[in-house]
Amino acid sequence: MRVGLLPSENGGTYRFVMLLLATLGVLVAALPVVVVVIMSFSASDMPSFPPEALSFRWYEEVIAMLTSSDASSAQSVPSSVLTSIVVASAVMVISVAACVPLAYAMARSGRSMRAGMELLFTLPLVFPLVILGIAFLLIVEGLNLDLGIWRLIIPHVALVLPFVLRNCLSAMSGVSVEIEEAAISLGASPLRAIVDVVIPLMKPGILAGLIFALIISFNEFTVTFFMYTIDVSTLPIWMYSRTVSSLNPSVLALSVFIVAADVLLIVLIDKIIAGKANLF
Amino acid sequence: MLSHFTKKHSLMFSLPALLAILPFLGACLYILRFSFSAEEATISGFSLNSYTELANAYFMRSVWVTVKLAGISTFIVMMLAIPLAFVLVTIQSPVMRRALTVIVLLPMILNLLIQAYGWIILLGPSGVLNSFLRQAGIIQRPLFLLFNEKGVLLGLVQTALPLAVFPIVSAIRAISKEQLEAASSLGASHWRIFFDITLPLLKPGLLAAGSITFAYNASAFAIPLLLGGRRVQMLGVAIRDMISPLFNWSGAAAGGVVLIAITTGVLFLASWISSRQTSKMEAG
Numbered sequence: 114m115r116v117g118l119l120p121s122e123n124g125g126t127y128r129f130v131m132l133l134l135a136t137l138g139v140l141v142a143a144l145p146v147v148v149v150v151i152m153s154f155s156a157s158d159m160p161s162f163p164p165e166a167l168s169f170r171w172y173e174e175v176i177a178m179l180t181s182s183d184a185s186s187a188q189s190v191p192s193s194v195l196t197s198i199v200v201a202s203a204v205m206v207i208s209v210a211a212c213v214p215l216a217y218a219m220a221r222s223g224r225s226m227r228a229g230m231e232l233l234f235t236l237p238l239v240f241p242l243v244i245l246g247i248a249f250l251l252i253v254e255g256l257n258l259d260l261g262i263w264r265l266i267i268p269h270v271a272l273v274l275p276f277v278l279r280n281c282l283s284a285m286s287g288v289s290v291e292i293e294e295a296a297i298s299l300g301a302s303p304l305r306a307i308v309d310v311v312i313p314l315m316k317p318g319i320l321a322g323l324i325f326a327l328i329i330s331f332n333e334f335t336v337t338f339f340m341y342t343i344d345v346s347t348l349p350i351w352m353y354s355r356t357v358s359s360l361n362p363s364v365l366a367l368s369v370f371i372v373a374a375d376v377l378l379i380v381l382i383d384k385i386i387a388g389k390a391n392l393f
Numbered sequence: 394m395l396s397h398f399t400k401k402h403s404l405m406f407s408l409p410a411l412l413a414i415l416p417f418l419g420a421c422l423y424i425l426r427f428s429f430s431a432e433e434a435t436i437s438g439f440s441l442n443s444y445t446e447l448a449n450a451y452f453m454r455s456v457w458v459t460v461k462l463a464g465i466s467t468f469i470v471m472m473l474a475i476p477l478a479f480v481l482v483t484i485q486s487p488v489m490r491r492a493l494t495v496i497v498l499l500p501m502i503l504n505l506l507i508q509a510y511g512w513i514i515l516l517g518p519s520g521v522l523n524s525f526l527r528q529a530g531i532i533q534r535p536l537f538l539l540f541n542e543k544g545v546l547l548g549l550v551q552t553a554l555p556l557a558v559f560p561i562v563s564a565i566r567a568i569s570k571e572q573l574e575a576a577s578s579l580g581a582s583h584w585r586i587f588f589d590i591t592l593p594l595l596k597p598g599l600l601a602a603g604s605i606t607f608a609y610n611a612s613a614f615a616i617p618l619l620l621g622g623r624r625v626q627m628l629g630v631a632i633r634d635m636i637s638p639l640f641n642w643s644g645a646a647a648g649g650v651v652l653i654a655i656t657t658g659v660l661f662l663a664s665w666i667s668s669r670q671t672s673k674m675e676a677g
Contacts, residue, residue, distance in 0.1 A: 138473035145511020241612030
């Protein structure tokens, strides 16, 4: 128990004010998601709170949308879900394949190389997303590039690199040089030592990185908003186009699925890296 | 260090990641170059026209709205994030801590549209807040909280909260318990310990959290787009409008460079202040 942060007794106004502000913070963070979940069960067409009657009709509609075989229009739900999944999978594979060797090199090289790489790969985190979206759009349009689905994968990879690298680095910090040297002295080649000894030890960090890449790519809106085309469009863009004029309750039901998936994935990351590293 | 691991190996291992980040670096340079273009729709020649044309009342107001909303939201976020971080560090039960972590983290990773839907249902003319206040007899006509600066402000506070909470949590973990214990054993009141000891000890962490929050909110796009309607022209939205209806690409690039200058300026200022502080502490 830390003394002085939050006294459990005799706290007086201090304890009261701190807990009040913390509660307010939790409310601000959670309320929008909570009302979306509640309203998705409303039976009426017009979202009014509290819902007068409850029903699963919007969920039925979402399931009908997801299973509809009308794949003719590229703007349909199944095709945008498919694009989202393809983009997220490619982003996961590419970012992890890029970050694992980099994390190894950073852990085994000098300090200046490490510091330089850390700075370079933090840049996408502080760079304004709007500007990034506009910049990629200007390049693709200005140079007349026909990239297909890569017009989304390339910017998404840049966005997830800082998160994936951080997870791989913290996984590498637990792999001592001695283990690797032991493998080599027992006759393994240096490459074999990396593949058979280092990478299995990095597994929790790699898994957490994969999940982070999946979550960020699947939920990305801003950069995708500039880069999407009629043929290559993700689920968040479909949701935006559906609600730009008015809120449709079936979109809320769809949102609940996304919230559930995200919560599940964060809990999974938290379990995988349990106590070994910070989430951020 | 492994003897066989040379500079050449290190470069070879970094190559895939460098290739992956190359388009991002290219995009940064491209937008910088475009902002100096003499033509609006293509890169040709060098000129400062795009920048001088930004010096109009419309763009200046957009800069002011951006700095104002980012500043106010950063202040509110810090007021909420410090107590939240205290609670997160103090909680004993692992289940409760995990639940609270997920709740606080969610606004950052969840699809921004879903959160905007939540605010629209909460704050709209027939939304949760208005119908509650009307039933309670406090108001007769609905309050207009959406599609103006108040709604955008709430959205900014919510989405940036996790960005501030987690750096503060790591900063708290790093300060020594003994200093707080010494102060409380000397009989200092809780408020005095908070203002005279805890806050100064956390200052580098608070500066980092505050500057990241400011930079993030200054470059917000989805929240002002969805919750501000056309009325709250933060820089992100204003720059978008230069591209989409106006096709002024070099102007948009110049506006982007201005936004990057604002956000990186604040980040550098914060790290400069906190590094000066530490060197002063080490010297004294």
